[in-house]
Amino acid sequence: MSALGPQDRNRVCIAALAGAHGVRGAVRLKLFTQTPEAIAHYSPLYLEHSDTPITLRLTGPIKGGWAARLDGVDNRDQAQALSGKKLYTTREALESAALPDADQEEDSYFLADLAGLSVLSPTGAPLGVVRTAHDFGSGDLLELALDAPAPGLGKSVLLPFDRRFVPDVDLAARQITVDLALWLDLQNDSKSDISEASDADSSAP
Numbered sequence: 001m002s003a004l005g006p007q008d009r010n011r012v013c014i015a016a017l018a019g020a021h022g023v024r025g026a027v028r029l030k031l032f033t034q035t036p037e038a039i040a041h042y043s044p045l046y047l048e049h050s051d052t053p054i055t056l057r058l059t060g061p062i063k064g065g066w067a068a069r070l071d072g073v074d075n076r077d078q079a080q081a082l083s084g085k086k087l088y089t090t091r092e093a094l095e096s097a098a099l100p101d102a103d104q105e106e107d108s109y110f111l112a113d114l115a116g117l118s119v120l121s122p123t124g125a126p127l128g129v130v131r132t133a134h135d136f137g138s139g140d141l142l143e144l145a146l147d148a149p150a151p152g153l154g155k156s157v158l159l160p161f162d163r164r165f166v167p168d169v170d171l172a173a174r175q176i177t178v179d180l181a182l183w184l185d186l187q188n189d190s191k192s193d194i195s196e197a198s199d200a201d202s203s204a205p
Contacts, residue, residue: 011046012094012112014039015087020079021067027079029058029087030065032111042089047082056087109171111140111161118175119144122167127178133161142166150184159183 018028033039036058044053055071073079094110111133119127128146140161149155159165159178168177 010091011088012091012110013048013086013088014042014094017047017082017085017087018065019083020076021062023076025074025076025079026059026067026069027073027082028062028065029068036061036066042093044089044093046088048086048088109169113171114142114169114176116174117169117171119146119178120175121181122177122179127180128155130176131156134158144178150180 014032016030016032018030020026021028031039039045039056039058045056046052047054057069059067059069061067070079070082073082091110114130115132117130119129121127126147128144131143131145134141134143141158142161144157144159146155146157150157157180159180160183165179165183166176167179170176
Protein backbone atom coordinates (compact mmCIF):
# COMPACT_ATOMS: atom_id res chain seq x y z
CA MET A 1 0.00 0.00 0.00
CA SER A 2 1.29 3.47 -0.84
CA ALA A 3 2.53 5.59 2.05
CA LEU A 4 1.85 8.76 0.13
CA GLY A 5 -0.67 11.28 1.33
CA PRO A 6 -3.46 12.97 -0.63
CA GLN A 7 -1.05 15.75 -1.67
CA ASP A 8 0.75 13.28 -3.96
CA ARG A 9 -2.02 13.56 -6.48
CA ASN A 10 -0.33 16.86 -7.27
CA ARG A 11 2.97 15.17 -8.14
CA VAL A 12 4.27 14.33 -11.61
CA CYS A 13 6.63 11.46 -12.47
CA ILE A 14 9.78 12.83 -14.13
CA ALA A 15 12.15 9.84 -14.02
CA ALA A 16 12.58 6.19 -13.10
CA LEU A 17 15.56 4.57 -11.38
CA ALA A 18 16.97 1.66 -13.36
CA GLY A 19 19.56 0.22 -11.00
CA ALA A 20 23.14 0.92 -9.98
CA HIS A 21 25.87 2.52 -12.09
CA GLY A 22 29.33 1.57 -10.92
CA VAL A 23 30.24 0.59 -7.36
CA ARG A 24 30.16 3.93 -5.51
CA GLY A 25 26.42 4.45 -5.19
CA ALA A 26 25.55 6.14 -8.48
CA VAL A 27 22.16 5.24 -9.96
CA ARG A 28 20.93 4.85 -13.51
CA LEU A 29 18.08 7.19 -14.46
CA LYS A 30 15.56 7.06 -17.27
CA LEU A 31 14.40 10.66 -17.61
CA PHE A 32 10.95 11.69 -18.78
CA THR A 33 11.81 15.39 -19.05
CA GLN A 34 12.23 17.08 -22.43
CA THR A 35 15.85 17.98 -21.59
CA PRO A 36 18.01 16.15 -19.02
CA GLU A 37 19.26 19.39 -17.50
CA ALA A 38 15.71 20.37 -16.56
CA ILE A 39 15.74 18.01 -13.60
CA ALA A 40 18.27 20.28 -11.86
CA HIS A 41 15.62 23.01 -11.68
CA TYR A 42 12.91 20.86 -10.09
CA SER A 43 12.63 21.04 -6.33
CA PRO A 44 11.47 19.33 -4.22
CA LEU A 45 12.07 15.81 -5.56
CA TYR A 46 10.54 12.67 -4.04
CA LEU A 47 10.95 8.93 -4.48
CA GLU A 48 7.65 7.12 -4.84
CA HIS A 49 6.05 6.02 -1.56
CA SER A 50 7.96 8.72 0.31
CA ASP A 51 7.17 12.19 1.60
CA THR A 52 10.84 12.98 2.33
CA PRO A 53 12.48 15.36 -0.18
CA ILE A 54 15.72 14.09 -1.74
CA THR A 55 18.73 15.75 -3.34
CA LEU A 56 19.79 14.47 -6.77
CA ARG A 57 22.69 15.46 -9.02
CA LEU A 58 23.18 14.29 -12.61
CA THR A 59 26.76 13.15 -13.24
CA GLY A 60 26.62 12.43 -16.96
CA PRO A 61 24.95 10.58 -19.85
CA ILE A 62 25.25 6.79 -20.06
CA LYS A 63 23.87 4.24 -22.47
CA GLY A 64 20.09 4.28 -22.20
CA GLY A 65 19.86 7.17 -19.75
CA TRP A 66 21.81 9.24 -17.25
CA ALA A 67 23.92 8.56 -14.19
CA ALA A 68 23.09 10.43 -10.99
CA ARG A 69 23.98 10.63 -7.32
CA LEU A 70 21.45 10.68 -4.48
CA ASP A 71 22.29 11.95 -1.01
CA GLY A 72 22.55 9.03 1.40
CA VAL A 73 23.16 6.43 -1.34
CA ASP A 74 26.84 5.52 -0.96
CA ASN A 75 27.31 2.03 -2.36
CA ARG A 76 26.15 -0.25 -5.15
CA ASP A 77 23.80 -2.30 -2.96
CA GLN A 78 21.91 0.83 -1.86
CA ALA A 79 21.67 2.05 -5.45
CA GLN A 80 20.51 -1.33 -6.75
CA ALA A 81 17.83 -1.51 -4.05
CA LEU A 82 16.19 1.57 -5.59
CA SER A 83 15.80 -0.06 -9.01
CA GLY A 84 12.28 0.37 -10.33
CA LYS A 85 11.45 3.32 -8.10
CA LYS A 86 9.97 6.39 -9.74
CA LEU A 87 11.04 9.96 -9.10
CA TYR A 88 8.46 12.71 -8.68
CA THR A 89 8.29 16.46 -8.34
CA THR A 90 5.34 18.74 -7.69
CA ARG A 91 3.26 20.28 -10.43
CA GLU A 92 4.13 23.71 -9.00
CA ALA A 93 7.85 22.96 -9.39
CA LEU A 94 7.37 22.04 -13.04
CA GLU A 95 5.37 25.15 -13.73
CA SER A 96 7.76 27.51 -11.94
CA ALA A 97 10.80 25.99 -13.70
CA ALA A 98 9.25 26.19 -17.17
CA LEU A 99 10.87 28.75 -19.46
CA PRO A 100 8.62 31.09 -21.47
CA ASP A 101 8.16 29.86 -25.01
CA ALA A 102 6.52 32.01 -27.66
CA ASP A 103 5.38 28.90 -29.49
CA GLN A 104 3.94 27.19 -26.40
CA GLU A 105 0.20 26.71 -26.57
CA GLU A 106 -1.87 28.45 -23.95
CA ASP A 107 -3.53 25.17 -23.02
CA SER A 108 -0.24 23.44 -22.16
CA TYR A 109 -0.40 20.29 -20.04
CA PHE A 110 1.67 17.41 -18.73
CA LEU A 111 1.38 13.83 -19.99
CA ALA A 112 0.18 12.85 -16.53
CA ASP A 113 -2.87 15.06 -17.12
CA LEU A 114 -4.07 12.77 -19.93
CA ALA A 115 -4.65 9.68 -17.78
CA GLY A 116 -8.36 9.06 -17.32
CA LEU A 117 -9.51 11.27 -20.19
CA SER A 118 -12.31 9.97 -22.41
CA VAL A 119 -11.30 9.02 -25.95
CA LEU A 120 -13.55 10.13 -28.80
CA SER A 121 -13.42 9.51 -32.54
CA PRO A 122 -13.25 12.49 -34.95
CA THR A 123 -17.05 12.23 -35.25
CA GLY A 124 -17.51 12.34 -31.47
CA ALA A 125 -18.21 8.63 -30.94
CA PRO A 126 -16.87 7.26 -27.62
CA LEU A 127 -13.93 4.87 -28.04
CA GLY A 128 -12.66 4.33 -24.49
CA VAL A 129 -10.32 6.04 -22.02
CA VAL A 130 -6.64 6.93 -21.70
CA ARG A 131 -5.19 4.47 -19.20
CA THR A 132 -1.78 6.17 -18.93
CA ALA A 133 1.06 7.71 -20.96
CA HIS A 134 4.53 6.24 -21.57
CA ASP A 135 7.91 7.50 -22.73
CA PHE A 136 10.11 4.62 -23.85
CA GLY A 137 12.77 6.92 -25.29
CA SER A 138 11.51 7.03 -28.88
CA GLY A 139 8.48 9.26 -28.38
CA ASP A 140 5.44 9.56 -26.15
CA LEU A 141 2.79 6.83 -26.30
CA LEU A 142 -0.76 6.82 -24.99
CA GLU A 143 -2.07 3.55 -23.59
CA LEU A 144 -5.74 3.39 -24.51
CA ALA A 145 -8.34 1.11 -22.96
CA LEU A 146 -10.89 0.70 -25.75
CA ASP A 147 -14.56 -0.13 -25.32
CA ALA A 148 -14.39 -2.48 -28.32
CA PRO A 149 -11.31 -4.37 -29.57
CA ALA A 150 -9.33 -2.84 -32.44
CA PRO A 151 -8.76 -5.29 -35.33
CA GLY A 152 -5.80 -7.49 -34.50
CA LEU A 153 -4.90 -5.49 -31.36
CA GLY A 154 -7.56 -6.13 -28.74
CA LYS A 155 -8.82 -3.56 -26.27
CA SER A 156 -5.42 -2.27 -25.10
CA VAL A 157 -3.58 -0.09 -27.63
CA LEU A 158 -0.35 1.92 -27.50
CA LEU A 159 -0.91 4.93 -29.74
CA PRO A 160 1.84 7.43 -30.69
CA PHE A 161 1.04 10.81 -29.15
CA ASP A 162 1.20 12.52 -32.53
CA ARG A 163 -0.94 15.38 -33.84
CA ARG A 164 -1.96 13.20 -36.80
CA PHE A 165 -3.58 10.64 -34.51
CA VAL A 166 -4.49 12.90 -31.57
CA PRO A 167 -5.70 16.12 -33.20
CA ASP A 168 -7.38 17.56 -30.11
CA VAL A 169 -6.90 17.51 -26.33
CA ASP A 170 -9.62 19.17 -24.25
CA LEU A 171 -8.68 19.08 -20.58
CA ALA A 172 -11.67 21.18 -19.55
CA ALA A 173 -14.03 18.60 -21.07
CA ARG A 174 -11.81 15.69 -19.89
CA GLN A 175 -11.56 14.22 -23.38
CA ILE A 176 -9.23 13.75 -26.34
CA THR A 177 -9.98 13.12 -29.99
CA VAL A 178 -8.21 10.13 -31.54
CA ASP A 179 -8.14 9.17 -35.22
CA LEU A 180 -7.74 5.48 -34.55
CA ALA A 181 -8.80 4.54 -38.09
CA LEU A 182 -5.96 6.57 -39.62
CA TRP A 183 -3.40 4.97 -37.32
CA LEU A 184 -4.70 1.47 -38.09
CA ASP A 185 -4.58 2.19 -41.84
CA LEU A 186 -0.95 3.28 -41.56
CA GLN A 187 -0.15 0.18 -39.51
CA ASN A 188 -1.71 -2.05 -42.17
CA ASP A 189 0.12 -0.22 -44.97
CA SER A 190 3.40 -0.74 -43.13
CA LYS A 191 2.71 -4.47 -42.70
CA SER A 192 1.86 -4.75 -46.41
CA ASP A 193 5.14 -3.07 -47.40
CA ILE A 194 7.12 -5.44 -45.17
CA SER A 195 5.28 -8.47 -46.59
CA GLU A 196 5.89 -7.37 -50.18
CA ALA A 197 9.58 -6.77 -49.48
CA SER A 198 9.85 -10.22 -47.89
CA ASP A 199 8.15 -11.87 -50.89
CA ALA A 200 10.50 -10.05 -53.26
CA ASP A 201 13.55 -11.24 -51.32
CA SER A 202 12.36 -14.83 -51.24
CA SER A 203 11.73 -14.87 -55.01
CA ALA A 204 15.10 -13.35 -55.89
CA PRO A 205 17.52 -15.81 -57.56
